[in-house]
Amino acid sequence: MSSARDRILGSLRRSLGREELSGEAKAALEARLAHPTANLTPARSQLPHAGQVELFIRMAERIDVTVARIPGRDEVPGAVADYLASHNLPTEFRMSPDPFLDAIPWERRPLLKFARGRAEPADLVGVTPAFAAVAETATLMMVSGPERPATLNFMPDTHIVVLESRAIVGTYEEGFARLRTARNAGTDGRYMPRTVNLITGPSRTADIALTLILGAHGPRRLHVVLVDGEES
């Protein structure tokens, strides 16, 4: 059969001046894929953990992300309520149906109203956890799943992320290494969820006369509630 697939692979091999790779050559490439290793990584984030947390905060400020650092999970409701009040936002929000967020004592701020689930068009505020965060560029790593619908990262105008400081790592590569561990990745490369969103600041555009405007299609505001826990 002469499918487009065969024609393209045939053309590639003609250009490369060889047949299909030998079993040995293939095995070498497969070994590289089965055990991915980080290439050169910048020295910037190679710090003790406390320094990485500081770096995350510093980099976040540079990209219009606000950070409220609190000592423990019990302070999350207060931090969320204060942020919403300071921006004149409604006290209603949509939250990921996630066990970590469920364990927060939301009843401490009875005025806060929330529903769990994926984002709906009318939702103005979304509250989600982050799987990890990368200090290098203050990048949040969001991993989709039944408990973490990805729509919450994009549809509401205001996105509040509850981030445990122990989830902060130095580099993107360290974040993905944690993902592989968390999902019991073998060597077959089949550990990825539907989406991994690396989020670095609120939505932005410069498509109108190269003027920077926040909130093009995704959130206009990105606020991180950084929770120090006993582990950090």
Next chain:
Amino acid sequence: MQVSSHDFKARADKALHDPNLRQALSAMEKGFVSKRQAAVRDLPEFDALRDRAVEIKNHVLENLDHYLERFETQVLAQGGKVHWCASPKEARETILALLRTVEARTCTKGKSMIAEEIALNPFLAANGIEPVETDLGEYIIQLADEPPSHIIGPAVHKTKDQISDLFLEHHQKYGRTARQTDPQALVNEAREILRQKYIDADAGITGANFLIAETGSTVIVTNEGNGDLTQMLPRMHIVIASLEKIVPTIEDACTILRVLARSATGQEFSAYTTFSTGPKREADLDGPAAFHVVLLDNGRSAMIGTELQEALRCIRCGACMNHCPVYQAVGGHAYGWVYPGPIGAVLDPHFVGLEEARHLPSASTFCGRCEQVCPMRIPLPKIMRYWRQQAFERKLAPPPERMAVQLWAWLVRRPALYHFATRIAAYLLGRFGAERGYFRRLPLAGGWTRGRDMPAPSGRTFHDLWRTSGRGRGEAE
């Protein structure tokens, strides 16, 4: 899109006399060039990362057949499908057939240069499916019915006033009758109108910055978040990508990502980098039910092993055009096809034919800035020179131009005669120009002197001055 590269000279001339374009392009130095410079300064490893990125892509190109097959295996294992397409026609028809399976009436689109390359929008529209561009720049030029003029800032040629007029004209049907002039208000208006389009769309089409062989993931990099809403809200996500987008592992993608945003916009990292792998999983609350990757060759496989191979490392950051004095003067539309600037001068002759695009590799002074800033170290001037040579050998230029080149080649191969002739010319020009200091007109150089005066030379050639100043003998001044 309609190819009009053969018309480069006339289009460039028109561009130089367009005050709106001049105003729009004048923002580029501040918008792109200085920001890139600052980002590079902030990352001491930048050049070492470039070297590593080049190695990764070179390795991929040598083993592309294997990595593509591996990518397909992984996409299938995750519940998606890969569609191999040799030509733009095959890709268009594949996409249409996929859209028909969900009885699509509208589809949203993230920014994709490959979609431009295969002229997808007019084809879908002709087949009764409305494509809606969601990247703000692409949306603006879709309203204006124009092609993109820059690969990352498709509407960079438009002024704010022009955009105000466009929105006023096209948004009346949504009940928007006020002319907005504040950039924030313009963005808000587009945001509100497009939000409903995402929700109504039957399918979402995005491009890909990377395809990952390890996991079968496709990666998009955006700042607006439009590519994400495009792919997560409809029932079907179609990714359209050319085959050289493959990288082996996620770690390899991370290395190239570190040079991508810094080279493109001068950001440390773009706002959204999204890895999409297969359709939504069984218990997921959102995400597309179907995931398809349309893999386009369009002659790329034939570039491997030729003078053009290194151009396949391109990650479409746009740094070459941002730093090109010719692009900065004439903008992207003058180039007449999908890829403008230095990378366009290198790619377009391959895609649309050298006969059509022969002016593009000549639209360069070989100043070398493009190669200097290219994160993937593509030798752009060298490939342009290759095309110029090809154009000469294939006798594509008109006879007077070819004769001039032949005459020049004949002269410079005879050093004694060359020195003699240039000495006479310099003497005559110096003598006749001494009084005024410049020439208004010169024989055989009317095209050049039409736009500027030619300064009169001193009367002696560079070689002579060099010799008498002693520098030619390596002595200090």
